[in-house]
Amino acid sequence: MLKRKSLLIISALILMLSVLVSACGGANNATNSKTSTNTPAETEAPAPTEAPVAEYRSFDTTKGAVQIPVKPLRIVTDYYGGELLSVGANVVGVEPSAFDNPFIAEQLKDAADVGAPINVEKVLELKPDLIVVMYDESYESLSKIAPTLYLPYGTASDIYESVRLFGDIVGDKEKAEQFITAYDQKAKEGRERLKGIVDENTTVGIFELTDKGEIWMFGENSGRSGQAVYNALGLKIPDSIKKQVDANGGFFQLSKEALPEYAADYMFMTVYDPEKKGEAIKQLTDLAVWKGLDAVKNNQYFENDFDTFYRYDPLAISGQVDLIVDMLIARADENKK
Template sequence: MSKRKPYFILTLFLMLSVLVSACGGANNTNSNAATNVPSESEAPAATEAPAAEFRGFETTKGTIQIPVKPQRIVTDYYGGELLSVGANVLGVEPSTFENPFLTEQLKGAVDVGSPINVEKVLELKPDLIVVMYEESYESLSKIAPTLYIPYGTASNIYESVRLFGDIVGEKEKAEQFITAYDEKAKAGREKLKGVVDENTTVGIFELTDKGEIWMFGENSGRSGQAVYNALGLKIPESIKKQVDANDGFFQLSKEALPEYSADYMFMTVYDPEKKGEAIKQLTDLAVWKSLDAVKNNQYFENDFNTFYRYDPIAISGQVDLIVDMLIARAEENKK
């Protein structure tokens, strides 16, 4: 017995050592696991996006929680505004596809109807919806966060680009667009020096297929922002007074045209059926032929879809077109 005792003690000692190590290892493993698991307050909810991915945006409908960086956007009439700040636009209302300045950027977009079709929007699975009109607001807001931005919320290209840059979380892209626009406007003004006198006036008109004549001011569509704000061409005082008093545009009779004459006239013609009847009736009138802009070959008849638009991309494109038109006409009149 005395010879076997040391072996028994050694064996017992080894068994106890293994048991202690195993217990210690288990304790260490549990400790590390507890360190890596977030507390209940820190752990994200299984069905909710992290709070950092959403933010509140103030609208007339209250504060709306929208994605900080929306990736799939549907809109009715704000396609150009959203595209100007690099947004991914999945769907827009149908007339947006007739905007020649947006043709390339809308190749992958879908027509969502006018008024906007809720079922079509649902199929697109947007993470943000932006609308100018509120007819379907309640239904749309059940699909994704929906912002109601009424017409006139932004009054010029600067406000518009910055508003939509904020909406899509791209304020830097908004400022880049504005910088490029300002540079283009400056270059355009330089090109027109010596071509158009600084005191020259420009009137912006529209003729409808019903024979109605409208006039537009600095911040309306029909190229007003490009003509007056970007290129610094002057609006006649008679026109400015009326448009300022009538929310940017007003209707006048054919007989009143001489009262609102300008050195240059830009006429956008709305003639969806391409009949040409309204413009022929107007240009056959003696009062029309008496206008200085007509007599001096400084009248321009402009395509409706090109010059009706007032989104930032269209306005920027109109600057180039107007500069080219004025230079070409000056060359023509020299002959």
């Protein structure tokens, strides 16, 4: 009887021990399951990657200081497409005539036409982080979309000031200096190519004829290839022209009868004729006063495409250097025959 009681006690102890072991195992399994679930509150999960916060800096304008991105990524402009592209900016929107600029058209193939005057709704759709405008009609509305810089015409006086200004704006002064170095080298090579072709005392006049028959003359820094002709290639501006352009802000209008007073050995004429009628240029070239000009008689008159030579952004000026040199060399070869 005692033996049987002992067996019962031992069996009970074994049963209790089994229950305890099972309970401990269940607790361990629960702990392991909890660890593998890795809920955020119970584990040290890595911090989520955050989008970088854009850095801003102050930029002084005629409208006061503006906080602009240190490195703008999406820029909308009206008339500064070429200036921005010359320093590697991402131009996502620009005024319509920029697409006719042969020097930047390819770089603008993915950009949007924002209208002229600039259309605020179109700009809003482009989500720019910087806007740069020459005209300020919609400045207040644009400023509500993104930091907006108003840079009126004439803010930069030449290609060097322009490139450095926009290199500063886009946060890449080094690229601006690289552009200038390349431009100076191109100008030097152009001058070398013209040695023996154009004498250093030879004069060059830059003219424009409008579809209304108006004649304008331009100096060193007013577009129509002036910077390429006079500054980069060092060709000479007649004293009579220089006096007038300096006194009238870089360009002036003259009558057809006054053409001989502003004659030059070479004449470059851009023709503004948007409807391609050809009437104004025919009326001019039929005049006796025109036919009597030395540049015309000596076959040293050049009629130039408006879209190509009207432009004065850095990329256009750089391209015009090559075009002018090629034109002068080709004409000299032609005149030798």
